[in-house]
Amino acid sequence: GVTGMEEILARVVAPLPTYETRDKYPPPPESNSLEFMHFYGSLDKEDKLGFLTKLSQDFGVDHKGVSELALRLLDTQLRDLATILQVEDRLRYGLTPRYKQLLNHISRVEGGVKFLVDLRADVLEIISSKASETPHIRDLNGTLKSLLSEWFSVGLLRLERITWQSPCEILQRISQYEAVHPIRNWTDLKRRVGPHRRCYAFTHAAMPGEPLVVLYVALTEDISDNIQSIVREFATLDSEEDVNKINAAIFYSISSTQAGLQGVELGNYLIKRVVRGLQSEFPHMAQFSSLSPIPGFSSWLQGLLSQYKKEGRGSDLLSEQEWKEVEQATGSAPGSTAIEALRKLIATSEWMRSERLTCVLEPVLMRLCAWYLYGEKRRGYALNPVANFHLQNGATMWRLNWNADTSPRGVENSCGVMVNYRYFLNETSKNSTLYLQNKVITASEQVLGLVSQFQKSSKL
Ligand SMILES: CC(C)(COP(=O)(O)OP(=O)(O)O)[C@@H](O)C(=O)NCCC(N)=O
Numbered sequence: 001g002v003t004g005m006e007e008i009l010a011r012v013v014a015p016l017p018t019y020e021t022r023d024k025y026p027p028p029p030e031s032n033s034l035e036f037m038h039f040y041g042s043l044d045k046e047d048k049l050g051f052l053t054k055l056s057q058d059f060g061v062d063h064k065g066v067s068e069l070a071l072r073l074l075d076t077q078l079r080d081l082a083t084i085l086q087v088e089d090r091l092r093y094g095l096t097p098r099y100k101q102l103l104n105h106i107s108r109v110e111g112g113v114k115f116l117v118d119l120r121a122d123v124l125e126i127i128s129s130k131a132s133e134t135p136h137i138r139d140l141n142g143t144l145k146s147l148l149s150e151w152f153s154v155g156l157l158r159l160e161r162i163t164w165q166s167p168c169e170i171l172q173r174i175s176q177y178e179a180v181h182p183i184r185n186w187t188d189l190k191r192r193v194g195p196h197r198r199c200y201a202f203t204h205a206a207m208p209g210e211p212l213v214v215l216y217v218a219l220t221e222d223i224s225d226n227i228q229s230i231v232r233e234f235a236t237l238d239s240e241e242d243v244n245k246i247n248a249a250i251f252y253s254i255s256s257t258q259a260g261l262q263g264v265e266l267g268n269y270l271i272k273r274v275v276r277g278l279q280s281e282f283p284h285m286a287q288f289s290s291l292s293p294i295p296g297f298s299s300w301l302q303g304l305l306s307q308y309k310k311e312g313r314g315s316d317l318l319s320e321q322e323w324k325e326v327e328q329a330t331g332s333a334p335g336s337t338a339i340e341a342l343r344k345l346i347a348t349s350e351w352m353r354s355e356r357l358t359c360v361l362e363p364v365l366m367r368l369c370a371w372y373l374y375g376e377k378r379r380g381y382a383l384n385p386v387a388n389f390h391l392q393n394g395a396t397m398w399r400l401n402w403n404a405d406t407s408p409r410g411v412e413n414s415c416g417v418m419v420n421y422r423y424f425l426n427e428t429s430k431n432s433t434l435y436l437q438n439k440v441i442t443a444s445e446q447v448l449g450l451v452s453q454f455q456k457s458s459k460l
Helices: 002-012 030-042 045-058 063-078 081-094 098-106 112-128 135-151 168-177 186-192 266-281 297-310 320-330 336-348 355-374 385-392 408-414 428-438 445-457
Strands: 157-161 197-204 213-220 248-256 287-290 396-401 418-422
Touching: 002 030, 002 045, 030 098, 030 112, 045 112, 045 135, 063 081, 098 112, 098 135, 112 135, 157 266, 168 197, 186 197, 197 266, 213 266, 248 266, 266 385, 297 336, 297 355, 297 408, 320 336, 320 355, 355 396, 355 445, 385 396, 385 418, 385 428, 396 445
Parallel strands: 248 287
Antiparallel strands: 157 197, 197 213, 213 248, 287 418, 396 418
8 A cells, every 4th residue: 555655665765875975875785675676566557656656756856955956056156166066066966866776776686687677667668658747757767777778788788699509498588579570480490590590689697598689680692672581481401601692691680678678779789799790700791781671651551541532632642544553453433432442452452462453553652661761750750660770770771672571461561561771881870870860861762762753743
């Protein structure tokens, strides 16, 4: 109950030592951390929200003390620098939330880091579900994120290559976590860690046996334009002797496994670290690219078609000739019924079964998909989350591939189209800065050509 929460918190969240005694203060007993972890673990979702709200509100920053220190800092502006630095340091210390010490102490007990990763996952869920509007919860998230970013910085992570000889526990875990192209069975898994394949994970000493982020790579002759050739069921497990057949590394799946580490950018660091490793293993390898899904394209397109139907602007999406073909193939009357027919075709993937529709729709869907990836934005950044991820890393939106994922999921989610985000190694940092600061997307001629085709046909 509530009193139980307040009682526990008052007991285990030790008050912040005074500025003078901040380094001399003996750490509180480990039992405080263990009791906090045990108590929190016993709460249900509802009570966790109440508990974290109380923790962040009543055991955070001493706002009154901070404003007094801020005033004091203003008063000392005309004083000597040493005094100013002294007061600044007091202010810096005064801005430390009371609970931050407890989080630090928890990180030192067995399983404490994993507990804090999961705690942040709960906090992120509270924020995203808008279950609580208090700004204090955001402060708690900020404090957790900055602590976790320090503990999970690249220098403290271990790069593990996962092979068929890896412990079953790890192989079982990575097959469970694989979110992009689900692993069907042991044969499939064996293939993905076998010849011409690499599988890497970052692990951390504080969370043994737990892959934090997993990257699957295919070693190929040139940059893959379809996923079936990479994850198809049965293929020759040929050896890797013939090195001049290995010129490219294709990242075809990456997944982070800890929700609480969102924003710590592990995937980005893993890709860069794996690239360096592959370059030393294959000195002549010069092509590094993803082969990425385009989740959300189909549903975005259906929304667009409905909107254009309402506004009677079908002609802004397809040319006269293209609409004629659609009307003939679907037996629909020109105008809104044709748009509705097209919308339905895409929703049911029916269009894939007709040869004629497929060749009519290829240029249409390719230019719409290029616009979806390049033109559609959210707060200025790419709307599509996978595009946003690779563009933040400094990759180039390099090539759209038709008929790249013919699996039911691939056709349903993105009309079978996939995209290569290519990593030109000496351009990634420049591209990343351009994207993050100026929201400029670096794209290839092929992509820009498709985008301008879209803009011409929709008079955008
Ligand atoms: C794409 C991923 C790996 C990026 O993770 P990461 O680099 O840690 O970024 P972030 O989560 O720190 O923003 C992550 O967002 C993820 O697992 N997404 C779901 C699967 C996918 N590949 O889209």
